[in-house]
Amino acid sequence: MEGLNGMNAGWSERLRRNGFGWGLVLPSLLFLCLFTYYPMFKSFWLSFYEKNLATPEPLFVGFDNYINLLHDNVFMKVFSNNIWFAIGTVPTSLALAFLMALFADKAIKGRGLARLSFFYPNMIPMIAVANIWLFLYTPHFGLFARLASWITDQPVNLLGTPDTVMGALVIMMIWKEAGYFMIFYLAGMQQIPKDLYEAAAVSGVGTFTAIRRITIPLTMPTTLFVAVVAITNSFKLVDHLWIMTKGGPNNASNLLLYYIYESTFNFYDQGMAASMTVIMIVLLLLISSLQFFGWDRKIHYE
Amino acid sequence: MQKQTKTILTLLSVSMLAVAGCGQSNNSTAEAKENTVQPTTIAATPESTETPAAKPVEITFYYPVNVGGPLTKVIDGMASAFMEQHPEIKVNPVYTGNYGDNTVKIQAGVQAKQPPDVAVMMSTELYSMLDMNAIIPLDDFIAKDTDIQMADFYPAFVEDTQSEGKTYSLPFQRSTIVMYYNKEMFKAVGLDPEKPPTTWDELVTYAKKLNKDGHVGLEIPGNDDSYWMFQMLARQNATDPKQNIMSSDGKKAMFDTPENVEALQFWLDLSHKYKAMPEGVIDWATVPTDFIQGKTAMMMHTSGNLTNVKNNAKFEFGVAFPPAQKQFGSPTGGGNLYIFKGTSPEKQAAAWEFAKYMTASEQAALFSSSSGYVGVRKSAYDTDAMKKYTADFPQALVARDQLEYAFRELSTHNHGKVSTAITNQIQAALAGEIDAAGALKKAQAEAEQALAPFNK
Numbered sequence: 001m002e003g004l005n006g007m008n009a010g011w012s013e014r015l016r017r018n019g020f021g022w023g024l025v026l027p028s029l030l031f032l033c034l035f036t037y038y039p040m041f042k043s044f045w046l047s048f049y050e051k052n053l054a055t056p057e058p059l060f061v062g063f064d065n066y067i068n069l070l071h072d073n074v075f076m077k078v079f080s081n082n083i084w085f086a087i088g089t090v091p092t093s094l095a096l097a098f099l100m101a102l103f104a105d106k107a108i109k110g111r112g113l114a115r116l117s118f119f120y121p122n123m124i125p126m127i128a129v130a131n132i133w134l135f136l137y138t139p140h141f142g143l144f145a146r147l148a149s150w151i152t153d154q155p156v157n158l159l160g161t162p163d164t165v166m167g168a169l170v171i172m173m174i175w176k177e178a179g180y181f182m183i184f185y186l187a188g189m190q191q192i193p194k195d196l197y198e199a200a201a202v203s204g205v206g207t208f209t210a211i212r213r214i215t216i217p218l219t220m221p222t223t224l225f226v227a228v229v230a231i232t233n234s235f236k237l238v239d240h241l242w243i244m245t246k247g248g249p250n251n252a253s254n255l256l257l258y259y260i261y262e263s264t265f266n267f268y269d270q271g272m273a274a275s276m277t278v279i280m281i282v283l284l285l286l287i288s289s290l291q292f293f294g295w296d297r298k299i300h301y302e
Numbered sequence: 303m304q305k306q307t308k309t310i311l312t313l314l315s316v317s318m319l320a321v322a323g324c325g326q327s328n329n330s331t332a333e334a335k336e337n338t339v340q341p342t343t344i345a346a347t348p349e350s351t352e353t354p355a356a357k358p359v360e361i362t363f364y365y366p367v368n369v370g371g372p373l374t375k376v377i378d379g380m381a382s383a384f385m386e387q388h389p390e391i392k393v394n395p396v397y398t399g400n401y402g403d404n405t406v407k408i409q410a411g412v413q414a415k416q417p418p419d420v421a422v423m424m425s426t427e428l429y430s431m432l433d434m435n436a437i438i439p440l441d442d443f444i445a446k447d448t449d450i451q452m453a454d455f456y457p458a459f460v461e462d463t464q465s466e467g468k469t470y471s472l473p474f475q476r477s478t479i480v481m482y483y484n485k486e487m488f489k490a491v492g493l494d495p496e497k498p499p500t501t502w503d504e505l506v507t508y509a510k511k512l513n514k515d516g517h518v519g520l521e522i523p524g525n526d527d528s529y530w531m532f533q534m535l536a537r538q539n540a541t542d543p544k545q546n547i548m549s550s551d552g553k554k555a556m557f558d559t560p561e562n563v564e565a566l567q568f569w570l571d572l573s574h575k576y577k578a579m580p581e582g583v584i585d586w587a588t589v590p591t592d593f594i595q596g597k598t599a600m601m602m603h604t605s606g607n608l609t610n611v612k613n614n615a616k617f618e619f620g621v622a623f624p625p626a627q628k629q630f631g632s633p634t635g636g637g638n639l640y641i642f643k644g645t646s647p648e649k650q651a652a653a654w655e656f657a658k659y660m661t662a663s664e665q666a667a668l669f670s671s672s673s674g675y676v677g678v679r680k681s682a683y684d685t686d687a688m689k690k691y692t693a694d695f696p697q698a699l700v701a702r703d704q705l706e707y708a709f710r711e712l713s714t715h716n717h718g719k720v721s722t723a724i725t726n727q728i729q730a731a732l733a734g735e736i737d738a739a740g741a742l743k744k745a746q747a748e749a750e751q752a753l754a755p756f757n758k
Contacts, residue, residue: 053433053716054755138588139580140597160525160583162733248525249583249729265406266718268430 040281046274053268065275075276077251078259081166085255086234088170089177094226096178098219101185102211115186122180130243133172134159137244144168159245162252169240169253177233181226188222189215228291232284256280358392359652361419365397366404366637368606376672384659391652401637412436417642420653422474425462425638426713426721429552432465433715437640439468443654450658454679458634458708466551471638472661473678475669477606478701478708479534479632481625485618487512487599498622502538502568505625509578512599519578521598522569523586528728529712529721530633531602534624535565537631537709544709547724552714553756555749557724558742566738568627570731583732593619604635605701608674612695621697623704630707636675667691676701714749715756723748 047065049058069075104115121129136142137158139149148156148164158168192215200210238257241247247254247262254262256276263273363381367373374397381395398404401424411417412434423431431437444450452460452469459473485495491511499505509519522531529547536547539561547562548555556562573579593601594614602624611619623630639657641650659665666682669675671691682688683702692698714720727745730736736744 053430056434138585138591140592141595155580157580157582157584160585160733162730162735246526248726249733250726250735252733262718262722265409266402266722267716268409268434268718 043274043277043281046270047278049271049274051270052272058271061271065271066279068272069275069279072272074251074254074259078254078256081252081254082235082256084166085170085173086231088166089173089234090227090230093174093178093181093230094223096174097181097226098185098223100178100182101189102215104182104186105189115182118182119179121176121178124176126176126237126239127243129172129176130240133168133240134244137168159253160249162249165245165249165253169244172240173234173237177230181230184222184226185219188219192218225291228288231287235280235284358390359648360392360394361649361652361656363393363395363653363656364404364408364418364421364423365395366399366401366422367397368400368636373673376669380660380665380668381656384656387659388655391655393656408436409434412642412644415644417644419645419649420639420641420657422637423471423640425471425473425476425634425636426711426717427640428462428465428470428713429715430717431640432470436643437470438643438650439470440472440641440654441468443651444469447654447658449662454663454681455661456676456678456680456702456705456708458705459676459678461550462634462710462713463638471640472657474637474639474657474661475673476634476636476638476676476678477604478634478676478704479531479602479624480605480608480701480704481600481602481622482593482607482611483600483620483622484593484596484598484615485620487517487596490515495618495620498620499625500623501625502627506572506576506578509572509600510576513578517596518580518598520572520600520602521579521584521589521592522572522602523589524583524729524732526586527721527725528583528732529724530635532562532566532569532724532728533633533709533712534602534631535569536562537633537707538624538629539565539568539627540631541628543629546709548712548714548720550710552717553753555714555720555724555746555753557749558746563739563742565627566728566731566742569728570738573732574734581732581734583729605676606636606674608695608698608701609672610674612674612697619697621700623700623707630704632704632708633711634705634708635711670698674698676705714753716752719752720749723752 046058048060048062050061050064051058100118104111104118108114124132136144139145139155139157139160145156145158148158156164158164196214196218197210200214205213235256238255238261241253241255241258245253247258257280260273260276260280263269263276365377367377377397378395381393385391385393396418398407404421405423405427408418408421408423417436444452455473458478459476460469463469463471463473481498483498488495491514493508493511499508505520511519513519524531533547537545541561545561547557573581589598589601589603590607590610592598593603594611594616596617605621608621624632639660641653641657645653660669661678663677663679663681663685664687666677666679667685667688670677670682671687677683677688683692712721712724724745727736727741727748731738731741
């Protein structure tokens with residue numbers, strides 16, 4: 001009898017609590033469904049149809065769009081560009097962020113200024129950054145263009161040459177992103193108990209060993225988180241392409257997201273664009289799931 | 303407990319309101335539209351136009367601005383002047399960014415079944431708009447309306463408003479490629495500043511001579527729509543005076559011909575062989591800056607930049623036809639006024655009235671003199687405003703005089719893919735990744751693939 005009463009009370013209590021919880025998430029959930037999950041579902045649906053200027057009415061084609069992508073040289077190039085872009089930006093900006101955080105963490109004079117100057121590239125919108133760097137790379141005028149001309153002893157067009165355009169964009173992205181990741185490392189480092197370092201100092205351990213044996217292992221969760229953010233960013237950030245290269249020359253700097261945009265709004269090829277969107281969504285899901293499944297727990301040292 | 307229920311209810315209602323709000327705005331615009339349609343039918347009859355209570359027909363007008371300068375003010379001003387003359391029509395001008403953004407917005411509108419009523423759009427979008435079933439032919443309006451005087455438009459600009467015997471747009475914001483040159487640099491190397499190069503051979507000789515003292519001889523932009531410059535060189539090298547790189551029905555590409563290969567080779571030679579131009583792909587937007595800053599002695603660019611160069615160059619400059627090989631030639635460029643499907647006949651009639659006004663000689667003269675675009679009508683050059691403008695600034699006449707050698711910009715079905723195919727291969731050739739013949743062969747193959755569904 002009492003047990004039954006208790007169950008009833010528990011049930012209504014749970015409903016009340018859950019109802020309150022659901023009420024709290026409802027507004028954002030509604031908007032998520034409207035503007036995120038519904039479009040995702042719609043893209044998924046559209047990716048099985050042919051829909052372009054030659055076939056304005058959607059025509060069911062099964063997996064044909066995906067098979068066509070495998071034969072699409074531009075898609076392959078864009079995909080590998082994106083992987084090189086990630087390889088170029090992620091490790092370097094992570095390493096740089098770590099070093100900057102080490103520096104900004106030390107109690108030295110002008111620490112606030114150092115933090116600010118490291119972080120400020122992140123506060124500038126991507127479009128503005130792209131315009132600034134476009135000028136830096138402009139042949140004849142730009143600082144970097146002149147530097148490159150001085151080194152190679154001939155006029156260099158960094159953004160107009162397929163061999164250099166990706167490198168030029170990677171350097172810009174590192175400059176932009178490293179300061180942002182530094183903030184996470186800084187937070188991570190400040191959580192490391194100071195007595196660990198004191199103990200190390202007492203045992204006569206040098207600074208570098210302390211960094212290698214204490215700081216790096218204990219900031220591993222930060223590294224994982226930042227790496228996931230950095231990799232997804234390398235697939236998501238394309239604003240600069242509008243301003244700087246439009247994906248050129250000859251797709252040398254084209255990235256997946258920009259190619260999706262081109263396919264939709266320049267080629268009006270919505271079926272193919274939808275199938276590329278699906279591939280991108282799946283890829284980003286896989287990357288971000290690293291954070292949530294397993295890996296996160298394995299690298300904690302507590 | 304009660305408090306919590308209240309909170310839940312509040313949250314619920316807030317979210318409902320928010321969602322409803324999104325729908326509401328749509329509803330109200332729909333209502334507003336219906337409201338305007340009804341009085342319109344009345345307003346169309348002559349008696350009711352006099353009753354002040356009649357609500358005007360409301361039309362939306364999208365336009366892009368692709369060159370420097372405060373052109374939005376000019377266009378908005380023209381729209382208000384139109385409304386003063388036509389109180390029965392209300393125009394809402396919407397500035398939509400550059401040509402690319404403009405097309406995206408129009409395309410989104412067409413798909414959402416809420417297109418603008420009238421819009422300025424690239425002449426090259428004609429076939430895409432036809433394939434999307436988005437625009438109406440203007441032949442009925444032209445036949446009924448004697449004011450329009452189609453023969454007064456320059457034929458070079460009318461060419462790309464037509465397809466298979468029908469007219470789909472009115473020329474509005476039009477340009478050609480011209481050659482700008484720095485007269486002071488000409489003098490410095492002993493060239494006559496009043497005699498710009500007129501042939502390819504002279505161009506090479508001059509450019510080589512001018513290529514010194516920290517500036518280059520010549521710049522031809524190669525990114526963005528590099529096919530435009532390629533079309534110019536191809537026509538200049540063509541034996542047939544009407545040769546273009548695509549068929550006029552927009553279904554065939556003719557990139558890969560021996561004469562076109564020579565034309566592309568000439569472009570490459572300017573930098574690789576003659577060393578008179580920087581190597582690689584030269585950026586469209588930096589070329590005028592280079593010219594204004596004295597980093598290049600000559601440039602090929604759109605006549606739409608005339609006002610920009612005029613206002614900013616600190617030296618005397620000349621404007622000339624781009625030099626000929628077998629003949630002179632330049633593709634036209636820029637945008638036309640299109641009227642859209644899916645609105646009421648009253649709105650379409652109002653849109654026609656507006657398009658007609660915007661392209662009449664007075665307005666064409668005003669727009670040309672404030673932008674540097676070419677006046678689209680012959681009679682525009684007889685207006686006082688234009689006479690005064692060209693007397694002070696005779697360089698503005700060069701683009702107009704060139705119109706007899708001007709021809710249609712690359713415009714095909716599946717235009718995005720076809721133009722990207724040729725643009726990318728030209729860029730690859732300029733960057734030294736592929737030779738001229740190989741580039742055009744590849745571009746041809748890609749274009750044919752993109753056009754295949756339209757040749758069934």
